[in-house]
């Protein structure tokens with residue numbers, strides 16, 4: 001099923017805050033990412049028709065949802081919204097909540113039984129929602145949004161309150177949704193790993209404006225974006241594929257455009273697409289090819305640029321022989337001793353166990 005694209009160019013003014021963003025939610029998952037207060041929730045509410053002061057244009061395929069003051073009401077847009085705190089009818093059972101949503105739907109949509117099965121809700125159907133755990137409530141909230149036959153899904157930090165195991169299970173389900181039900185999906189999160197795992201594209205917001213857009217690996221590797229990533233260590237994210245598994249040593253070899261990398265065993269099949277995050281603080285530089293090193297990974301590279309990062313430290317931008325971008329954090333003294341300058345050839349040593357590997361969304365391309 002091909003999903004339509006939601007296109008928008010919206011603005012909204014509040015005392016002390018202005019939102020002015022143009023963009024699109026294409027088929028697949030778009031992550032809305034950006035610092036607290038950058039306008040992510042407000043943008044979702046504008047798209048859903050919940051902000052009366054929103055102006056501009058919103059279109060889903062050929063359907064005009066808003067043109068300046070003329071705006072379709074929220075119920076006519078059929079946007080499925082799920083927030084961090086699931087808002088369920090506490091006096092109803094899970095089944096009652098789902099049937100209520102199903103009765104009110106205004107278009108053909110996913111069958112209730114399918115959604116119940118996919119989210120593992122069968123054992124909960126007769127429970128009252130008041131007594132459910134956080135993870136159970138979020139699963140019910142997602143199911144309820146789906147059985148209402150939404151035209152798009154807008155998920156606002158739906159998993160923020162859950163533990164890692166529950167998050168992983170629901171993330172796997174969310175990742176399948178656009179393909180399974182033909183829906184564009186916007187997903188607000190503060191978690192970069194979630195973005196890498198889930199998003200086909202990222203729309204980055206800052207102060208109510210678009211600060212960048214692209215794939216998660218591209219954006220998270222862009223030095224201009226690092227200040228918006230909170231405490232995250234500067235570095236790059238590469239796309240790679242599982243190339244080989246060495247069960248004798250418990251290692252996996254990844255093949256990326258930038259070079260081959262060994263990492264601790266991933267338990268993924270050969271050919272599987274992954275992302276690998278290489279932090280600047282985990283890249284050491286050596287002039288000569290190391291004869292023996294514990295790092296396992298030594299990529300031939302040349303210096304592209306040097307950036308000051310305080311009195312004693314530099315960030316060194318590198319290009320590997322495979323064409324991959326890397327950053328290394330070194331002291332100015334080390335940079336001087338190694339004669340670092342643009343064009344200088346050297347070897348980038350990366351400790352295998354320092355590499356953070358994540359799986360890619362199904363649709364995202366890997367080399």
Ligand SMILES: Nc1ncnc2c1ncn2[C@@H]1O[C@H](COP(=O)(O)OP(=O)(O)OP(=O)(O)O)[C@@H](O)[C@H]1O
Pocket residue numbers: 014016017034035036037038039040041042043
């Ligand atoms: N109902 C409201 N009335 C007035 N101001 C609001 C309201 N809701 C949000 N704001 C303000 O609008 C701005 C954008 O808020 P918004 O919740 O959209 O940001 P956000 O990026 O979703 O933040 P967070 O990541 O913390 O959830 C903030 O300055 C916020 O304080």
